[in-house]
Amino acid sequence: RVNGNGGNGKGDGVAGPHRHSLERSDEIKKNSVQRWVAQRDRETKKAQKLPLTRASGAALATAKKHSKDGDLKLYAAPFSQRVWIALEAKGLAYQYCETDPYRRPAPTPLLEANPRGLVPALRQGEWACAESAVVLEYLEDLDSRVPLYPSDARLKANCRLWIDHINARIVPSFFALLQAQDLAQQGTWTERLQNHITSLVLAADERVR
Ligand SMILES: N[C@@H](CCC(=O)N[C@@H](CS)C(=O)NCC(=O)O)C(=O)O
Structure with missing residues (x-):
């Protein structure tokens, strides 16, 4: 068993000489795994506590x-x-x-x-x-100084068609997914949501895809 990268003091991927006994080496690894698990638990708890109603x-x-x-x-x-x-x-x-x-x-x-x-x-x-x-x-x-719609009537109609797609399909399947309680339902809504997003992306100009 050897020390890992940096053991030779150069950080060049070359393992260094033995510095610890096997027991000490195991203890160091165990401590670092425990620190990693504790850190992960702290982050999970923090994420659960984060109010969903605050911007970050x-x-x-x-x-x-x-x-x-x-x-x-x-x-x-x-x-x-x-x-x-x-x-x-x-x-x-x-x-x-x-x-x-x-x-x-x-x-x-x-x-x-x-x-x-x-x-x-x-x-x-x-x-x-x-x-x-x-x-x-x-x-x-x-305020039409920075318009969100194109001025051409047909392009505008096309925009409205896809706005309708967002209102009628994407938003409802997104909320259905948020509310889905079991894994099977979550899978169904994930697939529907992805399909609806894909249709929108495929219809978009390839410069903004
Ligand atoms: N169709 C509405 C939906 C608005 C809506 O449902 N807002 C949710 C947040 S996404 C809300 O305020 N929920 C509070 C509640 O249900 O008490 C819109 O597009 O503005």
Whole structure:
């Protein structure tokens, strides 16, 4: 039994000379396996504890950039991706109001913007609107400096066809998969979701595939 890479002090893949007794070597390996298992358990616990309603990573950085009070307010949780992406793509000034729609009682500002208590919801002054597909259309009408639709009527119809595909097929199978309790159901919904995503990707211009 020899020491592994680095044992010769060069880190060149060449094993070094024996430094430990077999018992000591076993103990070191056992300790490192135990440390690895403990670290993995800590990470799993942390991931389980992470509230699903909080942005993290790059999303958190974007959320922070839009935390200042603003006239256009987006009440959202990390699932509210479409509307959030549209606001970013259009470069609109907006306030990101992170909202936990599962909190009970539901947060008052969310209920004021959407009496159904669902995110995403948009508020602009005294006016408010919800349902992501409707909010997206509103944002397009509100500001067309960076349009999300092409101007050609046929291309636009084609976009609407695939938006319908997303609303009617991708989103429902995604939620069905999230809710599926047993492995067989999860398998069925995973396959359906993948097929629906594949159809969308295959229909896309090959430059964006
Ligand atoms: N069709 C709606 C769905 C909105 C929706 O179901 N939002 C979920 C989060 S993805 C929610 O707010 N759930 C809170 C609840 O059910 O209490 C849309 O596209 O905006």
